Amino acid sequence: xxxxxxxxxxxxxxxxxxxxxxxxxxxxxxxxxxxxxxxxxxxxxxxxxxxxxxxxxxxxxxxxxxxxxxxxxxxxxxxxxxxxxxxxxxxxxxxxxxxxxxxxxxxxxxxxxxxxxxxxxxxxxxxxxxxxxxxxxxxxxxxxxxxxxxxxxxxxxxxxxxxxxxxxxxxxxxxxxxxxxxxxxxxxxxxxxxxxxxxxxxxxxxxxxxxxxxxxxxxxxxxxxxxxxxxxxxxxxxxxxxxxxxxxxxxxxxxxxxxxxxxxxxxxxxxxxxxxxxxxxxxxxxxxxxxxxxxxxxxxxxxxxxxxxxxxxxxxx
Amino acid sequence: xxxxxxxxxxxxxxxxxxxxxxxxxxxxxxxxxxxxxxxxxxxxxxxxxxxxxxxxxxxxxxxxxxxxxxxxxxxxxxxxxxxxxxxxxxxxxxxxxxxxxxxxxxxxxxxxxxxxxxxxxxxxxxxxxxxxxxxxxxxxxxxxxxxxxxxxxxxxxxxxxxxxxxxxxxxxxxxxxxxxxxxxxxxxxxxxxxxxxxxxxxxxxxxxxxxxxxxxxxxxxxxxxxxxxxxxxxxxxxxxxxxxxxxxxxxxxxxxxxxxxxxxxxxxxxxxxxxxxxxxxxxxxxxxxxxxxxxxxxxxxxxxxxxxxxxxxx
Numbered sequence: 001x002x003x004x005x006x007x008x009x010x011x012x013x014x015x016x017x018x019x020x021x022x023x024x025x026x027x028x029x030x031x032x033x034x035x036x037x038x039x040x041x042x043x044x045x046x047x048x049x050x051x052x053x054x055x056x057x058x059x060x061x062x063x064x065x066x067x068x069x070x071x072x073x074x075x076x077x078x079x080x081x082x083x084x085x086x087x088x089x090x091x092x093x094x095x096x097x098x099x100x101x102x103x104x105x106x107x108x109x110x111x112x113x114x115x116x117x118x119x120x121x122x123x124x125x126x127x128x129x130x131x132x133x134x135x136x137x138x139x140x141x142x143x144x145x146x147x148x149x150x151x152x153x154x155x156x157x158x159x160x161x162x163x164x165x166x167x168x169x170x171x172x173x174x175x176x177x178x179x180x181x182x183x184x185x186x187x188x189x190x191x192x193x194x195x196x197x198x199x200x201x202x203x204x205x206x207x208x209x210x211x212x213x214x215x216x217x218x219x220x221x222x223x224x225x226x227x228x229x230x231x232x233x234x235x236x237x238x239x240x241x242x243x244x245x246x247x248x249x250x251x252x253x254x255x256x257x258x259x260x261x262x263x264x265x266x267x268x269x270x271x272x273x274x275x276x277x278x279x280x281x282x283x284x285x286x287x288x289x290x291x292x293x294x295x296x297x298x299x300x301x302x303x304x305x306x307x308x309x310x311x312x313x314x315x316x317x
Numbered sequence: 318x319x320x321x322x323x324x325x326x327x328x329x330x331x332x333x334x335x336x337x338x339x340x341x342x343x344x345x346x347x348x349x350x351x352x353x354x355x356x357x358x359x360x361x362x363x364x365x366x367x368x369x370x371x372x373x374x375x376x377x378x379x380x381x382x383x384x385x386x387x388x389x390x391x392x393x394x395x396x397x398x399x400x401x402x403x404x405x406x407x408x409x410x411x412x413x414x415x416x417x418x419x420x421x422x423x424x425x426x427x428x429x430x431x432x433x434x435x436x437x438x439x440x441x442x443x444x445x446x447x448x449x450x451x452x453x454x455x456x457x458x459x460x461x462x463x464x465x466x467x468x469x470x471x472x473x474x475x476x477x478x479x480x481x482x483x484x485x486x487x488x489x490x491x492x493x494x495x496x497x498x499x500x501x502x503x504x505x506x507x508x509x510x511x512x513x514x515x516x517x518x519x520x521x522x523x524x525x526x527x528x529x530x531x532x533x534x535x536x537x538x539x540x541x542x543x544x545x546x547x548x549x550x551x552x553x554x555x556x557x558x559x560x561x562x563x564x565x566x567x568x569x570x571x572x573x574x575x576x577x578x579x580x581x582x583x584x585x586x587x588x589x590x591x592x593x594x595x596x597x598x599x600x601x602x603x604x605x606x607x608x609x610x611x612x613x614x615x616x617x618x619x620x621x622x623x624x625x626x627x628x629x630x631x
Contacts (some may be wrong), residue, residue, distance in 0.1 A: 005394035021412075024595035102408025106469070108374055109402035111394040111426035316365060317376045 003113070004217040010112030014120025015127070022090055022128040031086045035079075036139070042078050043140045045069035047147045060280065062154040062159060062255045064144050075140070076163075076251040081203060081242055083167060086132065087193045091126045091178030093188035095310060100188070106140055118310050122179060122303060137164060155257075158179050158281045163254045166288070169295040170247040174199065176302035183309045202242040210238045232264040246295050250288040257284060263289075281292040323386060325350045325508040326371060327433070330380035333366050333532075336420045340366045342532035343380065352434050352475075353509040357620065358529030362517040363407065364512040366482055367529075371510075372402055385476050398426070401470030405482035405512075407462060411455040415446065418454055426473055433472070440471035444498060467498055478502050480511040484518055496522050520616040528623065536623060540616050542583050545589075547626075552591055553587040556584045557608035558600050570595055582607065 003200060022028050030119060046067040068074035073081075095118070098104040108114060115302060139158065150158065157287035178197060181191040215221065221231045239245045253259045257278030260270070279287070328346040332339070335629070341363040342569040348354050369375040371384050373393030377424045382389050385399040409418045416437060423433040448473075451458070457465065463483065470478050471512050484492045492515070499522050502509050512522045519526065520540050527537035536543055544553075554566065559582050565575045567586055575587040586592065595608055598607045 002391065004392045006493040009394065010425045017421050103375065103409065103410060106422065107425065109372060109397060110422050111397040111427060114423050137496055176631065211439060316369060
């Protein structure tokens, strides 16, 4: 049976209200403060070590993001760790919060479809993430300009923009996960814990499990004749189920222009290559295209599952 | 707009099944424009589920509904544009002001900024919250929240207002104020459907009532007609008299259906017509008649009696 009227009626109103809520809420301030402090710290430490070794790379600006200076990890690995946290903080009570406040039936009694509420909330979460990330980017770039006295080149800007898109897609995956759990669990605390559990699984344990799984499927990592290629491939496939791996790959290729491949490489494949020379930006984008597509696709798939579950949910509390 | 003569709300065989449980079982309902109709029943008798189906928020398992001339299943947006809904135990965004809360739902309802401003002020005056429109809802009492919910319905300027348990959590004073506001809706020409288990309150505002029991409409009609049907008489007279054998003497009177002893020297007579004169004449001769009071047929009584009979029969 067909419904009449656009499912998008009201998305704008939901988007505006939810974005305002996120951006002014205490929760957002706390997580943003955490991200800003650690990320700026990492970038600052990177700047100090870049100054000591200046002139080693043509992509000085990008090293702001990738260089790690003990005891701080690099800017990108911090982001890989913290973006999911921010996304979960935004999304974990998106739907169950409306039920618990008993605002759900009041909102859905207005002439909108449920689609508009869910989509509006998701887009508002993405927009808030984007606003946070952009301000972080600008801060780091500003810091770089001040302390290095060097503007980023055109190619560096393109690569940083690409990294921003990848970060947003990565955040979108975790936002979709958080919203999914906010639909499944009525208690926001349970939803938050479930989302954090998944986050911990991928952030810490996934790379520990990968070798075992690969060994179970493909045999030991080393054979008499050298590394076991089958093992490496399986291990990599398993690793790439994790959005964290996809994001780390994408960040590496975009911000380290010298990166030519993201997996095991055979000698025959690098014949004639001038090792250590940077790739043009377009080639780096081609290299991480599967990663980027994978992130966006998993975001859409998880959101679709959330959408279906929400459509089937009973409105009465 | 609903055509003249067309009912504001019509339900035909509306049914909702949750797994093996039949929550609503073939409900038929016809509500004319401008009527106030109460749906009454114990908790879990299917009132809220029926309302949600009328709004298109829950899909019926069988049957169909027409609300304001539209099918809530296929044209939910058209229905919800014309219907104002006050859910039971209504909630708001505590961190936002009353105005921001209502402006949000106003925008969702497609009102322009100017319309929201105008209608908000007017609605808040009508529900008696004009002074606190800019305050955060967190500071509101239950009664104020309920009024704010009604203000939201008023802002929508609805053809039909559906109020689910509007007085369930209110104290007696707020309840009577709230009922006055509901009468105000009728004066605007709005059709009102309200659900409740506070029977006596509902009785005073409703043109008609429908009693829900286990997902079905057990009885429906005007309150006096129901009293006639269930109590056997439409008139209830409280008699206070001293003396012996009063019950028997009252029973002998023509038109008396039932006589109950309420307390010492206090009797209640159910009658098919106004028997006050006859009772006075009958008792004046021997017993000492102390008081004679006409008690309106109470919905509460209809209700208790009806469910008593249903349970006895079961």
